[in-house]
Amino acid sequence: MKTFQSTEMDETDWRILGELQADGRLSYKELGRRVHLSAPAIAERVRRLETAGVIAGYGAKVDPAKAGQPLLAFLQLRCRPADCLLRTTSAEDYPEVVEVHKLSGEHCTMLKVRASSLGDLEGLIEKLGAHGEMRTHIVLSTQYEGRPVERRDDERPITTAEGWAR
Amino acid sequence: MKTFQSTEMDETDWRILGELQADGRLSYKELGRRVHLSAPAIAERVRRLETAGVIAGYGAKVDPAKAGQPLLAFLQLRCRPADCLLRTTSAEDYPEVVEVHKLSGEHCTMLKVRASSLGDLEGLIEKLGAHGEMRTHIVLSTQYEGRPVERRDDERPITTAEGWAR
DNA sequence: ACTGAAATGCTCTAACT
């Protein structure tokens, strides 16, 4: 599979990426006005970014609190290898679970969950507790979330096999 | 400010929300075809959802790995109240920090960070370590992320002051 | 790779049910 190298993305691509992360419904015409390119030129660049997978899709950003899920928590799960959450029941069965990450360290899993009420959260924690030792972190407030992916000047030359395989 | 009650959202609104979270660039015409409504009717419903803040915006979903940030980690910070991260330097100054949550428990902060390399991550951890005791969880793999907000049948009647204030 | 113009298709307003 052909993958987009960072080196193939010029300043204009990054600006397009920035604008589209801030407003995914921008028209190509308006986008073109902002980065000083014609609509067809923009459309082609965006299509290339999509094909390369840099843009994985577009989505409405829904406010969970206003959609009935005001509670956020992080659950850290130290599974017993036998009945680990990732091996037995899929975490997708729990609608509260919005993210699942496998962690380094002590065979741990990090879950980000959203609940509609403390009762909902309590029930979830009880059910998940069956899979192993758990650590609960309830979020009181979120300073910010969903920072856009931006260009980094601090990127070092890649020294992995993939990096040399051009 | 007038806020959208969950009870004001019917099945059609939830379907629209589902479709727009899956593809934020869907045309009103196509959206209308999917939920069996005309384009102007859809447009008005979407505009209402936007005004109510249920839809907070639209954005391109960028794959961080393909945009030069393959590393993900959660950093748990136990600040000394005096020079807490949230009080002194704003965490927004660190481009690696993509989420900041204030936690219950021992005056803790949960940071979600994305780095371009282990060196980048190491430098960040070093700098943030100055703000207090820290616990690092490097993500090895992500099972999923960005699950859409969906309707929940399990919602209980709200018993808070806000719940009664209709 | 980008521009400009023409055809197509979508969005928006308005009049009405």
Place this chain on the structure above:
DNA sequence: AGTTAGAGCATTTCAGT
């Protein structure tokens, strides 16, 4: 709240640079 119809734009394709 919803529909249909028409005017106004955006998108797409294509020829040209």
